[in-house]
């Protein structure tokens with residue numbers, strides 16, 4: 001049962017990752033210029049999210065910890081910030097940082113359930129921020 005729940009959660013996370021990316025790809029054309037360097041960071045985020053998923057699946061907590069740290073660095077990089085961010089963007093960006101800190105802590109504690117939940121929360125934040133960008 002526990003394994004079943006875990007696989008279902010991982011499957012849901014996988015779907016979230018895929019859908020948040022394919023949707024943000026659609027509207028790439030509009031806002032390009034200022035976001036060019038941002039895009040590289042975002043692509044790397046996707047790589048880190050996959051590593052985290054892999055780490056959680058294989059109980060490789062080192063991998064999860066490393067990627068959580070990388071996510072924190074990415075979200076602190078200057079180019080992560082957009083021109084004239086809205087208060088909501090700022091808030092989502094801050095949530096993202098806090099969630100990746102939680103993930104790092106839980107991975108170090110080898111608390112797989114908490115870490116899994118952090119991954120889901122991070123995914124929701126990815127999707128919320130992209131949704132927010134589409135609406136702006």
Ligand code: HEC
Pocket residue numbers: 021024025027028035038039040042043045046049082089092093096122123125126127129130133
């Ligand atoms: C606080 C806001 C915010 C958060 C959180 C966020 N992103 Fe983004 N993301 C952006 C912005 C801004 C863009 C550029 C506009 C666009 O393409 O939608 C973007 C674009 C992307 C792109 C497309 C890059 C390209 O080549 O066009 C990917 C992939 C991406 N994000 C992945 C992620 C992943 C994975 C997460 C979560 C781990 C995440 N993002 C979280 C703001 C955010």
